[in-house]
Amino acid sequence: MMHALHDLLLLCLLTCVGQNAQGSEIINGRPVPESLMRYMASVQIDGKHVCGGFLVSEDFVLTAAHCDKNSPMEVVLGTHNLKKVNNDRMRFSVKTCKHKYYDKVESGNDIMLLQLSRKVQLDKKVKPIQLAKKAIKATDNMKCLVAGWGFTATNGKAVDVLNRVDVPLIDLNVCKKQWKFQKVVLPKGVLCAGGYGTKNGFCQGDSGGPLVCNGTAVGIVSFNMNGNCDYPNRPNVYTDISQHLAWIRNILKKKRC
Incomplete structure (x- = not known):
């Protein structure tokens, strides 16, 4: 009985991840000047x-x-x-x-x-924008950001003006461990940044946007924790472009x- 309940809860979590990852926006961001991020x-x-x-x-x-x-x-x-x-x-x-x-x-x-x-x-x-030519690691000490249109809070309202926010890269092993607490095994070929150890990250309305480090696109916004943008909670997950x-x-x- 308990095993069946565990499987049901896991299925629900993964379903919610898939449903709520559709588009993600910017938490604690600021408007992007018209002269920047023209891509x-x-x-x-x-x-x-x-x-x-x-x-x-x-x-x-x-x-x-x-x-x-x-x-x-x-x-x-x-x-x-x-x-x-x-x-x-x-x-x-x-x-x-x-x-x-x-x-x-x-x-x-x-x-x-x-x-x-x-x-x-x-x-x-x-x-x-130029694409990353090789994989990066959290230890590379790169300054990264994510940008988009949409919600600025969980279940909030979309915005019309592009916003951006700085986000720290998160060591992949740390990221996997944090998601393991949610009974989620991260797939291969992902990066993690923001949402954990910081109040900055993305939310509903901007999946597909870039994770930009030193002016280069290294990741693509993929999903967060059940659409919950009240950070910090779990690391934000991005597709690793280099892969x-x-x-x-x-x-x-x-x-x-």
């Missing part, structure tokens, strides 16, 4: 923001695989204020290129490329999934 993208469905993303080439935006809702998606580029969107110039329909081994967030491979319907015009308002470089480069080179 940020708003991933939208029916004209509404559902996830973050970031430009990696003239043709592609990188985001999280769980942002795919099996509905036509669009991307908005070139603005930090979602109330100020020129649809003819800033809005792009997209084709989804989801990682073939993605199943659910707790299983890993939470990564997806979005192929833009047309090349974006790179200028002072739109600029791609998917070959997959990314292959698609960017072929310019198709």
Whole structure:
């Protein structure tokens, strides 16, 4: 009986992780100046923001695989204020290129490329970000940040202006141990930053956004603890971009999934 109850609770936790990880936002953040983070993208469905993303080439935006809702998606580029969107110039329909081994967030491979319907015009308002070329460790002492649109508190309200917050990298062994207390075994190919040992982190509204360290995108927002953004609690989990470089480069080179 107790074993069955344990399995039921674990199933509920993992289901909640998957359901509540959809998009995450910024806790204790501040507005991003218009001149910075010009690679940020708003991933939208029916004209509404559902996830973050970031430009990696003239043709592609990188985001999280769980942002795919099996509905036509669009991307908005070139603005930090979602109330100020020129649809003819800033809005792009997209084709989804989801990682073939993605199943659910707790299983890993939470990564997806979005192929833009047309090349974006790179200028002072739109600029791609460089991707990490190798894995990083918490001991690398890098200054990192996460940014996005959406809730600024658990079950809060979305914001129209892009926000960012500094987050510390967390040693992966420490992160695994903390999540083990939740009866969750982290998948391979993830990074942890924020949400633990700090009040800073992400929340509902911006999954798919980048974890940026020293101006380089190293991770993709994946999930937190049951959508609970009242930090500190458990470490925030990101997809490790360095583990998917070959997959990314292959698609960017072929310019198709």
